[in-house]
Amino acid sequence: MQNTQLSKLLSYTLRHRPEELGLNLDAQGWVSVVDLLAALQVRDASISRGQVEEVVASNDKKRFAFSEDGQQLRASQGHSVAVELGLDPVVPPAVLYHGTATRFLASIMAEGLRPGNRQHVHLSPDRATAETVGRRHGPPAILRVAAGTMHQAGFSFYQSANGVWLTAAVPPAYLEPE
Ligand code: HQG
Numbered sequence: 557m558q559n560t561q562l563s564k565l566l567s568y569t570l571r572h573r574p575e576e577l578g579l580n581l582d583a584q585g586w587v588s589v590v591d592l593l594a595a596l597q598v599r600d601a602s603i604s605r606g607q608v609e610e611v612v613a614s615n616d617k618k619r620f621a622f623s624e625d626g627q628q629l630r631a632s633q634g635h636s637v638a639v640e641l642g643l644d645p646v647v648p649p650a651v652l653y654h655g656t657a658t659r660f661l662a663s664i665m666a667e668g669l670r671p672g673n674r675q676h677v678h679l680s681p682d683r684a685t686a687e688t689v690g691r692r693h694g695p696p697a698i699l700r701v702a703a704g705t706m707h708q709a710g711f712s713f714y715q716s717a718n719g720v721w722l723t724a725a726v727p728p729a730y731l732e733p734e
Contacts, residue, residue, distance in 0.1 A: 655690025
């Protein structure tokens with residue numbers, strides 16, 4: 557299996573459907589590397605621990621992280637299954653960005669940003685990243701999020717291990733299309 561394919565399989569398994577490989581995530585989203593490797597090798601016997609380590613280390617967005625002792629692996633963000641990542645709330649910068657598709661703008665400005673299938677709304681630290689995220693859905697649009705004002709109003713923000721900003725939802729009053 558190619559590294560890209562293995563990365564996609566890890567994303568799918570560790571964020572969305574661990575049961576398809578016969579795995580269970582713990583409450584914080586961790587899976588035992590020994591169990592994961594055994595399950596992956598049922599799918600494709602050529603997958604080695606070395607290849608998993610390479611995919612984790614070389615992943616363009618650092619989507620996965622090993623536990624400190626190296627015995628467990630989890631996705632850093634993006635889950636649809638309920639996990640408690642154990643992130644501490646942090647003070648966000650004054651402005652964060654959200655990249656979306658132009659066709660979602662009217663609905664977003666009416667309802668605010670909703671997490672959809674995921675556990676959180678994902679926000680980007682800069683416009684360029686937001687544009688890349690938005691382009692995945694079609695012609696992109698960028699929204700400025702008044703994160704500092706939201707935080708002062710009592711909303712909690714978290715930053716995942718790979719630098720993505722997370723919050724529960726963003727009401728329309730804090731959004732401004734660029
Ligand atoms: C939109 C990737 C209509 C929202 C990226 C987005 C990110 C609404 C789409 C991560 C809405 C959900 C997450 C509303 C939100 N009305 N549309 N009220 N509220 N939306 O993929 O943020 O490669 O679940 O704007 O880099 O695009 O997977 O979220 O367009 O970090 O590691 O609903 O996924 O990372 O789409 O992307 P998604 P996202 P990975």
